Amino acid sequence: MRAVAALLLALGLVFPAAAQVLEDKPVEFPEKLEIGISTDEIAISSDFRGADLTIFGAIEGYDPSLLAQRKYDIVVALEGPKDNNTVRVKERVFGIWINRRSMTFELVPESYSLSSTRDVETIAEPPVLNGVGVGIQHIRLSPIGYVGDGSTITEFREAFRRLKESGGFYQRDPGGVQFISASLFKATVKLPASVPNGTHVVRAHLFRDGVFIAEKALPLRVMKTGIEQMISNAAYNNALAYGAFSVLLAVLTGWLASIVFRKD
Amino acid sequence: MNIFIILGMGAAVGFLSGMFGVGGGFLITPLLIFYNIPPIVAVATGANQVVASSISGALSHFRRGTLDVKLGTVLLFGGLAGATVGIWIFSLLRSVGQLDLVISLLYVVLLGTVGILMLLESIRALRRAANNQPVSLRRPGQHSWVHRLPLKMRFKKSKIYLSVIPVIGLGFGIGILTSIMGVGGGFIMVPAMIYLLRIPTNVVVGTSLFQIIFVTAYTTMMQATTNYSVDIVLAFILMVAGVIGAQYGVRVGQKLRGEQLRALLALLVLAVGARLAVDLVVTPADVYSVVSEGVYR
Numbered sequence: 001m002r003a004v005a006a007l008l009l010a011l012g013l014v015f016p017a018a019a020q021v022l023e024d025k026p027v028e029f030p031e032k033l034e035i036g037i038s039t040d041e042i043a044i045s046s047d048f049r050g051a052d053l054t055i056f057g058a059i060e061g062y063d064p065s066l067l068a069q070r071k072y073d074i075v076v077a078l079e080g081p082k083d084n085n086t087v088r089v090k091e092r093v094f095g096i097w098i099n100r101r102s103m104t105f106e107l108v109p110e111s112y113s114l115s116s117t118r119d120v121e122t123i124a125e126p127p128v129l130n131g132v133g134v135g136i137q138h139i140r141l142s143p144i145g146y147v148g149d150g151s152t153i154t155e156f157r158e159a160f161r162r163l164k165e166s167g168g169f170y171q172r173d174p175g176g177v178q179f180i181s182a183s184l185f186k187a188t189v190k191l192p193a194s195v196p197n198g199t200h201v202v203r204a205h206l207f208r209d210g211v212f213i214a215e216k217a218l219p220l221r222v223m224k225t226g227i228e229q230m231i232s233n234a235a236y237n238n239a240l241a242y243g244a245f246s247v248l249l250a251v252l253t254g255w256l257a258s259i260v261f262r263k264d
Numbered sequence: 265m266n267i268f269i270i271l272g273m274g275a276a277v278g279f280l281s282g283m284f285g286v287g288g289g290f291l292i293t294p295l296l297i298f299y300n301i302p303p304i305v306a307v308a309t310g311a312n313q314v315v316a317s318s319i320s321g322a323l324s325h326f327r328r329g330t331l332d333v334k335l336g337t338v339l340l341f342g343g344l345a346g347a348t349v350g351i352w353i354f355s356l357l358r359s360v361g362q363l364d365l366v367i368s369l370l371y372v373v374l375l376g377t378v379g380i381l382m383l384l385e386s387i388r389a390l391r392r393a394a395n396n397q398p399v400s401l402r403r404p405g406q407h408s409w410v411h412r413l414p415l416k417m418r419f420k421k422s423k424i425y426l427s428v429i430p431v432i433g434l435g436f437g438i439g440i441l442t443s444i445m446g447v448g449g450g451f452i453m454v455p456a457m458i459y460l461l462r463i464p465t466n467v468v469v470g471t472s473l474f475q476i477i478f479v480t481a482y483t484t485m486m487q488a489t490t491n492y493s494v495d496i497v498l499a500f501i502l503m504v505a506g507v508i509g510a511q512y513g514v515r516v517g518q519k520l521r522g523e524q525l526r527a528l529l530a531l532l533v534l535a536v537g538a539r540l541a542v543d544l545v546v547t548p549a550d551v552y553s554v555v556s557e558g559v560y561r
Contacts, residue, residue, distance in 0.1 A: 084557040088361045096369075096544045097551070099361040110556060159552035228497075235492050243488025246312050246496045247481045250503055254319025257507035261320070 030061040033206045033214040035076075035187075040219060042191070046226035050193040053078065057204055057216070059183040066208065067182060073116065073123040073207040074177045075134050076187035078220070080111030080169075081198035084144065087156045087163070103156040104144045110196040111169045112136065113189040115176025124210045132212050134205050136161055136170050168192050197224045267501060269299065274313075274505030281317060281506070282513025283520075284529055285469070287476065289314040289447035290378070292502060294371055294536050301498070303367045304358065308487035308494045309502070310446030314480040316503035317510065318448055318473045325470025332421035332467045335431065336474035339453075342432035343479035346439020351486045354444050358491065361555075368540050370445055375537030378451055382530035389523045410460060422467050430461055435475060443483045448476035 035057035042053075055076055059067075066072060085108050091100040116123065120135040129138040141157045164170040169192065177187040187204070199221050206214045224232075234242045273295050281288030289310050296306035325331040357363040413427035434456055438449035453472045457463045463471075488494040517525070 085554055086361070086557060087552060087554045090548060090551040090553075092547075096365075097546075097548055098365055099553075102361055104557070160554055163550070163552060163554045231496060235488065235494070235496075239489040239492060240485075242496070243485040243494060246488060246494050246499060247315060247484050249496065249500055250312055250315035250481070250484070251319060253500070253503045253507060254316040255323070257316075257511075258320035258323045261507075261511045262324075 029208075029213045030063075031072075031206060031208065031213050032060040033074075033204055033216045034058050034060060035202065035204045035216050035218060037202060037218060037220065041221045041223060044191075044195065044222060044224045046224070046228045048193060048195075048224075050195075051191045052188050053191055053202075053220075055187045055189065055202055055204070057185050057187065059185075059206060062183050064182070071209045073118065074185055074187065075114065075116040075120055075123065075205045075207065076177060076189060077115075077134060077203045077205075078111070078113040078189040078191070079109040079201045079203060080196045081200065082107040082109050084108075085160065087160050089156075089159070101152065103147065103152065105141045105156075105160060106144050108139065108141060108160075110198075111192060111194075111200075112139065112164070112171070113191070114170075114172040115187045115189045116172075116174055117177045117179075117185075119174040120172070123207050124212065128207075128210065128212055132205060132215070134203075136165065136172055168194065191222075195222055197222060197229070265299075265301075265498070270498060270501045271505045273299070274502035275509035277502075278317070278506035278509025279513035279516070280529060280532075282510030282515075283517035283525065284513075285517075286529075287314055287448040287450045288317060288506065288510075289449075289480075290371075290374065290445070290451065291533070291536065292506075293367075293446045294375070294540055296498075297368075298539065301495075302493075303364045304491060304493045305495050305498070307354075307367060307444070307446035308484065308491065309499045311442060311480045311487065312484040312494055312496075312499040313502045313506060314442075314446070314448040315477060315484060317506050318450075318476045318480065320507060320510075322470060322473035322477055325473060328470075329421075330466050331470035331474055332419055333474065334417075335419045335422055335424075335463070335467070336471045338417070338428050338431045339435040339471070339475040340478050342435025342437075343439040343442070343475050344482055345432075346436035346441075347443045347479050347483045347486065348439075349436075350440040350443030351483070351490060353440070354487075355490055357444075365544070367445065368544055370441075372537050372541045372544070374441075374445070374447075375533050375540070379530050379534035379537060382526060382533065386523050386526040386530060390527070393523060411462075422463050422471075424461075424463055426461060426463075434461070435479075438475075439479050439483075442476075442479050443486065446483075448473075448480055450476055 035055055037053070037055050057074070059072060062072065084104055084106055086102050086104045088099040088102040090097040114120065114136060120129065121137070126138065129135045133140045141160060143153060147153060161170065171190050171192065173188065173190065176189065177185055179185050199219055201217050202220050203215065203217045205212065273292070277288040277291045277295065280291065292313055293306045293310040296310065297303050322331065354363065357366050410430050411426070413429045415429055416425055416427050418425050434453065438453050441447055441449050441452070450472050454468050457468045457472065458465055484494055
């Protein structure tokens with residue numbers, strides 16, 4: 001740990017801009033990040049099995065010598081629509097497995113696809129990543145309500161990340177961002193087959209030698225199409241009509257059956 | 265989700281329900297849960313499917329004049345109130361994360377009880393048949409505490425003078441079961457009406473079907489508007505397969521000996537209950553689970 005601190009200090013001395021981050025007032029960096037996607041809306045049909053989304057971007061106002069030393073790192077995240085998520089843990093009570101403890105995290109993305117120039121953990125120190133909220137291990141997971149002495153927060157956070165990753169909702173691709181020219185880059189993020197409907201955000205982050213420099217975000221609407229989504233939309237947006245239609249369908253089916261199979 | 269498995273499930277349960285004259289909701293919902301359909305969807309969709317399977321039966325009873333609309337309406341008052349309370353309990357259980365557990369527990373208790381009672385009944389019937397004893401359908405008509413209750417009402421079709429309190433109470437209890445378990449509840453209501461309320465057997469099935477239609481329809485509406493958990497496609501496949509399967513079930517049931525079949529159905533019911541019980545006890549693959557609250561949908 002001391003060695004790392006010493007290293008950081010050394011870097012800070014070499015690049016004064018990095019040291020300034022520690023101060024309160026915002027620091028103006030010369031570098032700017034620009035990104036672009038070919039569309040701000042994606043239509044997905046019901047046979048969608050997942051796809052790659054390519055994002056192009058450029059670093060402006062970069063320092064050529066730093067670029068040559070590969071000191072710039074880019075992390076692009078596709079964040080799904082946000083919602084409160086509850087993690088529950090089962091415990092055995094009288095031989096039966098019952099949900100006993102739970103924790104609700106406020107407004108976390110339903111899906112999260114990460115693409116970076118290299119493994120995010122090696123790009124910057126954990127406090128920096130936590131501050132920016134980038135990386136599966138560093139997404140903001142703030143519990144809602146009473147959490148006791150807070151000793152269980154880590155347990156629930158870890159379970160949340162593990163479940164989201166094993167379910168394919170959270171993904172990472174440590175080599176997904178590639179420079180195609182000096183400052184022009186291409187990022188590939190994965191859209192999982194179960195990509196949630198709604199407004200996603202493409203968020204690109206620029207790091208210079210472990211220091212967070214700039215961020216750029218673009219909205220991306222994911223719209224599922226097809227009959228299944230139409231039915232699902234009706235169930236949520238016109239619940240009363242949907243329920244009435246379900247009942248009507250059942251009444252008609254039963255009534256038709258009694259006519260078709262009538263014995264007398 | 266494989267459409268052919270759902271069709272097969274609906275047809276098989278329809279066949280059994282036609283053969284034994286049961287609603288089948290108490291088999292459809294657990295089967296859907298075994299097929300990894302979330303219990304919340306299985307219950308709501310099961311209730312929707314029961315609407316269809318009860319209608320043709322109720323219509324034929326209505327034509328034959330074996331349906332007491334007045335008695336059914338009193339039952340229905342209780343049923344709708346029960347379903348309203350049941351939906352409220354359902355949403356409460358869901359918000360505290362205990363819904364799946366309670367559904368499974370209720371099914372284990374219900375299927376276990378019904379299965380054991382059916383098995384004992386059919387064993388007794390088989391013994392009687394072996395000894396050539398006559399079958400006594402009606403117990404001695406003693407008046408129980410039920411018949412001393414106030415607020416009596418005359419039900420002409422049933423030829424009975426009965427307090428509305430136990431009728432509404434029965435409907436209320438069944439309404440709660442309908443909304444939490446997605447069953448019609450006929451398999452409880454019919455014996456309760458015969459043995460507890462002493463309603464003549466000929467109107468019992470038609471009248472219970474009458475109340476089941478409206479309570480399950482109401483439950484479907486409530487589930488659709490509060491929990492958004494009715495899957496209309498799944499329900500429709502089950503309905504169509506179910507009503508067709510039931511027709512063949514009725515024909516087969518008329519040809520075969522009843523007692524052995526009833527014992528087999530009892531064993532099937534017990535097996536489904538046992539499977540649910542095992543799932544409650546076996547250590548889950550992952551003790552953690554995550555659920556999106558759906559607040560910002």
